[in-house]
Amino acid sequence: MHYTFRYSTTLKVYTALCVMALGLICYYAFRSSSWLMIVLYSWMIFISLLYSALSIPRSIEDDGETVVLRRLLWSKRYSRTTYDISEVSDMELTKSYAIVGSAGYFCYSGLFYRSKMGFFKLVATEETGHYLRIQRKGGKRPLYIAYQPALSY
Numbered sequence: 001m002h003y004t005f006r007y008s009t010t011l012k013v014y015t016a017l018c019v020m021a022l023g024l025i026c027y028y029a030f031r032s033s034s035w036l037m038i039v040l041y042s043w044m045i046f047i048s049l050l051y052s053a054l055s056i057p058r059s060i061e062d063d064g065e066t067v068v069l070r071r072l073l074w075s076k077r078y079s080r081t082t083y084d085i086s087e088v089s090d091m092e093l094t095k096s097y098a099i100v101g102s103a104g105y106f107c108y109s110g111l112f113y114r115s116k117m118g119f120f121k122l123v124a125t126e127e128t129g130h131y132l133r134i135q136r137k138g139g140k141r142p143l144y145i146a147y148q149p150a151l152s153y
Helices: 011-032 034-055
Strands: 002-004 056-064 067-070 075-079 082-090 097-102 108-114 118-124 130-136 143-146
Touching: 011 034, 075 082
Parallel strands: 118 143
Antiparallel strands: 002 056, 056 067, 067 075, 082 130, 097 108, 108 118, 130 143
């Protein structure tokens, strides 16, 4: 199976609004702050934009033995000998609470919480209802990766 992530319109609009808000924050912060604060704001904004943009998921591949999550610059392998990997459908996880991470800024990614499920990690670019559930054997927090089975081959 190979699936290339698609990006929902809601995600694109939310990302554009966040980038514009960061631009306004930069404008007002740089206008009325000391040089030390300008440097601090610049680094925080630069790191936030850079990490979020570079961690955008591109595709997932499943060859039967490993699942590979490819991001813009790096990839992560999940071997079936170390992880329990299964498919889950009919879930709506993007309406969960984002604890740490991005709740729609370039992608839905990070640590999330949902009642009756507890804490879990999520990587999604659109609400599909279908997920790969990846959990380290004996681990606590599963990782859910959203995909559309009809678009994978």
